[in-house]
Amino acid sequence: MVSRFVKLTALCITILFGVQMVACSTVPSQATPLQDTATIDFSTLLVSLTFDDGVADNYLVRTDLAANKLRATWYIISGFVGTPGYLTESQLHDLATDGHEIGSHTVDHVNLIETRGAALSYEICQSRVDLMQMGFEINTFAYPYGHFDEAARQLVIDCGYNGARTVIDGPELIPPVDPFALHSMPYIVKDTRLAKMQRYITEAAEGGGGWVIFIFHHVCSGCDQYSIEPAVFSEFADWLGEQQQMGLVVKTVGEVIGGTIQPPVQP
Template identity: 45%
Template sequence: MSPPASLRLATLGALALLAFLIPCLPRAAHADTHTTVSLTFDDGIKDQFTNARPLLQSHGMHGTFYIISGQTNLSGYMSKDDISALAADGDEIGGHTVDHPDLTTLSSDDVKREICNDRVTLLNWGFTAKNFAYPFGSANTSVEQAAAYCGYNSARTVGGVVSPGSCDGCGYAETIPPADPYYTQTPDSIQTSTSLAQMKGLVTQAEQHGGGWVQLVIHHVCDGCDNQYAVSPSELSDFLDWLAPRSAAGTVVKTVDQVIGGTLKPGVNGPPLNPPTSGNLVQNPSLESAVGSVPRCFQYGGYGTNTFAWTRSTDAHTGAYSQKLAVTAWTSGDRKLVTTQDANTCAPVATPGHTYTSSIWYKGSWAAGVEVKLTLYYRTTAGTWVYWTSGPAVPATTTWTSTPAFTSPPAPAGATGLSVGLSLAGTGTIYTDDYNVTDTANP
């Protein structure tokens, strides 16, 4: 069975906590004494289309949907047709980067690639992308400047407004116009633990303290599909039932664009990529440089139902470090350390029609019948990563051994980048080191 098209970064859950660490800044007096509510939906998740769209339609409201362009059309995410249907309804389509990284951890060029190239893709798809949301609400001055450089009229963080149990002393709403349009502030993200009364309270606290702008940050809209960042369709429906008649008293629902305004600016491409084009295309191949325990230019990947643990090991083939993976329980799927699947400088460049030879040094133990294979992915022009091909299964070994060199089929039309890893599809332990990918045309 082929792996799914996308790999999830294992660090995402931890990074999501950054949304609760945004500094709380004193707010200026509100220029607008009415209360405006914006219903914002992050990530382009499929259940937003399935469950939130009908509720917006039935209440005569419009939302702002922040799209991760590199995840579009993948399992669990909206298709381009879904996004087009939202736009046709009158909903706003905004940007949320190509790959959803923490932008504060990237180089300035990679930040621009993530923000600018995402916006260019959305514009090329026919969407009016004028406003942006930072992944995890994480930004700094240089990231704000990049959002402006890429042509956005505003950019939204998460936090900075009084929320249940957090941000005491903060303001009760964002100002209209915002003091910093590239760091607009919000209550904390809506979670499964957020009650209907608390959702209402985010609006009434603004009404009772001079009005302003309340941007609600919503991720999943479902029953039981996410254990933290979700609201049930019934709770969202009840909230919209309560919110709709408040327009008579001056509390209105608007998209972010209706609040921020401004013209649609031209798209700006991110800086061109300049990774290696000959020799070993993998950067940091011996895993020596790392951020925490994750080697630079690599990510933890996999899918399915299994229990696993990663360790940065000093039992290395060359250099000081390797990566150890232990899968202790397995029902389905696999786990692997793969070269980073991003739109940036880490991913080896792919040229359509070229073939690529890959190998990885490894050692480990696993039961008979467990498959361990080289697995390759490629990046499309839209920034989406898709499964490409796999090599033959390799045997368990107690000594460092290189996988047999595996040469891929010709890269498909539209391929722009490569990713490779050694997948463990069952219980066992594997160490990997010294990743190698070469273009057979430029060895």
Template identity: 35%
Template sequence: MTLVALAVAAPVVPARAAGLPAKATTIVSLTFDDGDATHTAAARALERRGMRGTFYVNTESVGREGKLTRRALAALARVGHEIGGHTLTHVRLDELTRDEQRTQICDDRRTLVRWGYRPATLAYPFGAVDADAKAVVRECGYDAARTVGGLRHGGCPACPAAETPRPKDRYAVRTPSSVREDTLVRQMKQQVLNTEKSGGGLLPLVFHRVCDDCGLYSVSPKVLNEFLDWLAARETRGTVVRPLRDALNARYRPLPAG
């Protein structure tokens, strides 16, 4: 596996205000799952363009080989990136009992809060969710949750281009399929263009590892950089980048008792 730096050292660009410009109609949320160590460089690439993303971590893997450390996670939050929950150990929630789901979701969120974060959104590992999981996510204090799929992509050309600004189901926010090693820049651009042409809306994009030759669910730094350059220029057309928390106006809710 060859890791390629996404950005040279540069001053951190302050995050844009959470409020949307009056002409903004399309909101793109760049979400990164699994707390991979390559997300530090990915975050810097966003920062260079004045963007902020959402980083979903499994708290039991933080600090392990190939994963973000506590220090790296704190650095992301300090400059305005969203830190969200992804369960303790990256399990398929739809295969667990409700009590097991509660342990995975609530204990993970408690750890994030103990570390000083205010997690408002969660991403379901593998996009796997059922009615019980959605109910538990809400019980554990999250204000919204992101799945994977449901929006237009190669395998679902008839799906809607974007999520509605106020999703019908805040605990199953839809996305296109995950970005993979064979995803082309033009395909990501087209997803944004489809959203713009459909009148706008929310387009959450799902990334995993950011490196060369490192697995199916990865994107090369070159591809990501090219896409970010193009995306940054879309702001004049009413397309902005926001963490999912801000795009949904998700509130931090206190931890449940017990």
């Protein structure tokens, strides 16, 4: 049987620029880890996997995560649970039973900096109330599109969350500068390669450490710009599971943030 790693693709680039240069290299058809991670010190690193919006195809990765003893955080739009294209309440319970964190991502996925007053309070507090009524312990929040202002941040605190995730400026420091504005790596999009996701981790480790928070949306074959191929996610989960066995700490956002689960707060 031919290993996937010995299926090689020849890549030749010819550059004509005064002098003719021909560069030929052989690259594997599938990405392999860039370096021997045995030499990397993971002791100053944390990794979290987050999935935004609770779209139905996310249920696919439950098996990959369980097989590799990885637990993730799902930021759920409470008003969309069980509607076409979104995870059902029963599926969310399956994820929670597996040890994953269910977090809040508002009621309607509105842009919070364009939302004011009672509507803002409703989006942030009511989503937590709704998800807690379904039986989930809701500890952390993710700002839709990463957009927030001081009013939204204050309501996240007032509504009983212990932390909130943005979408930029990762890796985050340990401990975070502001638990209510957690920095994340850039969105994983359909042309994000496995090697790039691996580099987010290895480069943070080599740069002195930090908290590397990944943001996934769809898990599908190109159904959306914000998607990852199921096969690529499987490879990433397998690799991450191996690193975890070698000492890399992968936790849910809520586990890193800690704190006690506060009672629901009505908007």
